[in-house]
Amino acid sequence: MAAAVERSQRGVSRVLSKLDISIDSGNYYEAHQMYRTLYFRYVGQNKFDECLELLYNGSLKLLTKKQETSAADLGLLLIDTLERRKNKDDVDLWIGQLTTIISRLSPNIVERETLINRAIKWSADISGIPHGHPSMHKHIGEIFWNDGNIEQCRHHFLLSQDGNLCGRILIKISLSKGFVKETDLFIVQAVLQQLCLKDSKTAEDTFVAYTKGHPEIKRTCFPYKQPLLNFIYFLFRSIELNTFDIYLALLELYKPSLKRDAAYEKYLMKISCHYFGVTHPPENREGGIMGGMFGDLFSRLFQGFEDDDDEQQTMRCVNNTHSAELD
Structure with missing residues (x-):
C-alpha cells in the first residue's frame, strides 16, 4: 500500500x-x-x-x-x-x-x-x-x-438578503431606466417579491434604503406622496401586528393604486398565505370591503392555487421583472 x-x-x-x-x-x-x-x-x-x-x-x-x-x-x-x-x-x-x-x-x-x-x-x-x-x-x-x-x-x-445594498441598486436602476412616474413601481414590486420569499426584514430594509435615498422621494418615514409607498408602509405594520382585517382594509383602501400592475394580485395572495395563514378565500361581506375587485381576487386566485409550487412560482415572478423597469 x-x-x-x-x-x-x-x-x-x-x-x-x-x-x-x-x-x-x-x-x-x-x-x-x-x-x-x-x-x-x-x-x-x-x-x-x-x-x-x-x-x-x-x-x-x-x-x-x-x-x-x-x-x-x-x-x-x-x-x-x-x-x-x-x-x-x-x-x-x-x-x-x-x-x-x-x-x-x-x-x-x-x-x-x-x-x-x-x-x-x-x-x-x-x-x-x-x-x-x-x-x-x-x-x-x-x-x-x-x-x-x-x-x-x-x-x-x-x-442577497442585503436590503440596504438592494435599495441602493434599485435607485440606480430607477434613475437610469425608469420615468419619474414609475419611481414607486420599482420598489413596490421588489418589496412584494421579497415578502413572497418570506424575507420581511430584507424587504423592509430595502424599502427604507430606497425611500431614504431616492431623489424623487427623500423621506425616512410615513407619509409619502405616492400612495403605493404608503400601502407598503402599512403592509409592514399589518404583518408585524399579524392582523388580517387590517390587511384586507388596506387592499380596499389602496385598490385604485394596486391596479397599476396586474402582477400585484399574485404577490398579495401569497403574502396573505405566508403571513396571515389564509388557506381559503374569506367570505364575502355584503356591502363591506370584500366586495368588488379583491373579493374576486381571493376567490379567483385560490382556484387551483394549491396546485402551484409556491417557491418556484415566486422565483419565476422575481426573475420576470415588470416591463416598465426595463423599457
Missing part, C-alpha cells in the same frame, strides 16, 4: 512539473488535460483540499492566457470537488473564489452561465437555502451590474 501511494505521489509530481512548462510554451490543451488528470487522481485519493487549490490556481492561470473555455471547465470541476467534500466551514471563502473566476469570464461565454447555475446550486445545497446562499447572489449581482445586465443584476440582489 505504501509503495502504491509513493508511486502515485511521484506521478502527480511529474505532471505538476510539466504543467507550467506547457502553459508557458502555449500548449494550453495539453495543460488543460493535465489538470483534469490531476483532478481525477486527487479526488480518487480524497485529497479534496489539494484538488481545490490546484483547480482554482489553474483556472486563473488559463484565464490570464485567454483560455476561457478551459478555465470555466476547471471551475466546474472545482464545484464538483466542493460537492464531494461537503465542508461547510469555508463556504464564504469558496463563494469568493468561484465568483472571482466567474467575474473574469466574458459575458458571452456560454460556459459562464453554466458555471453560475452550478455555483448557485452548490451554495443552495451547502447552506440549506433553496434559492442559493445570499452571499453568492450578492457577488453574482455585482458581476451582472458590471456587465450592465440590469435584469439579472436586480434578480440576484433581491436574493
Whole structure:
C-alpha cells in the first residue's frame, strides 16, 4: 500500500512539473488535460483540499492566457470537488473564489452561465437555502451590474438578503431606466417579491434604503406622496401586528393604486398565505370591503392555487421583472 501511494505521489509530481512548462510554451490543451488528470487522481485519493487549490490556481492561470473555455471547465470541476467534500466551514471563502473566476469570464461565454447555475446550486445545497446562499447572489449581482445586465443584476440582489445594498441598486436602476412616474413601481414590486420569499426584514430594509435615498422621494418615514409607498408602509405594520382585517382594509383602501400592475394580485395572495395563514378565500361581506375587485381576487386566485409550487412560482415572478423597469 505504501509503495502504491509513493508511486502515485511521484506521478502527480511529474505532471505538476510539466504543467507550467506547457502553459508557458502555449500548449494550453495539453495543460488543460493535465489538470483534469490531476483532478481525477486527487479526488480518487480524497485529497479534496489539494484538488481545490490546484483547480482554482489553474483556472486563473488559463484565464490570464485567454483560455476561457478551459478555465470555466476547471471551475466546474472545482464545484464538483466542493460537492464531494461537503465542508461547510469555508463556504464564504469558496463563494469568493468561484465568483472571482466567474467575474473574469466574458459575458458571452456560454460556459459562464453554466458555471453560475452550478455555483448557485452548490451554495443552495451547502447552506440549506433553496434559492442559493445570499452571499453568492450578492457577488453574482455585482458581476451582472458590471456587465450592465440590469435584469439579472436586480434578480440576484433581491436574493442577497442585503436590503440596504438592494435599495441602493434599485435607485440606480430607477434613475437610469425608469420615468419619474414609475419611481414607486420599482420598489413596490421588489418589496412584494421579497415578502413572497418570506424575507420581511430584507424587504423592509430595502424599502427604507430606497425611500431614504431616492431623489424623487427623500423621506425616512410615513407619509409619502405616492400612495403605493404608503400601502407598503402599512403592509409592514399589518404583518408585524399579524392582523388580517387590517390587511384586507388596506387592499380596499389602496385598490385604485394596486391596479397599476396586474402582477400585484399574485404577490398579495401569497403574502396573505405566508403571513396571515389564509388557506381559503374569506367570505364575502355584503356591502363591506370584500366586495368588488379583491373579493374576486381571493376567490379567483385560490382556484387551483394549491396546485402551484409556491417557491418556484415566486422565483419565476422575481426573475420576470415588470416591463416598465426595463423599457
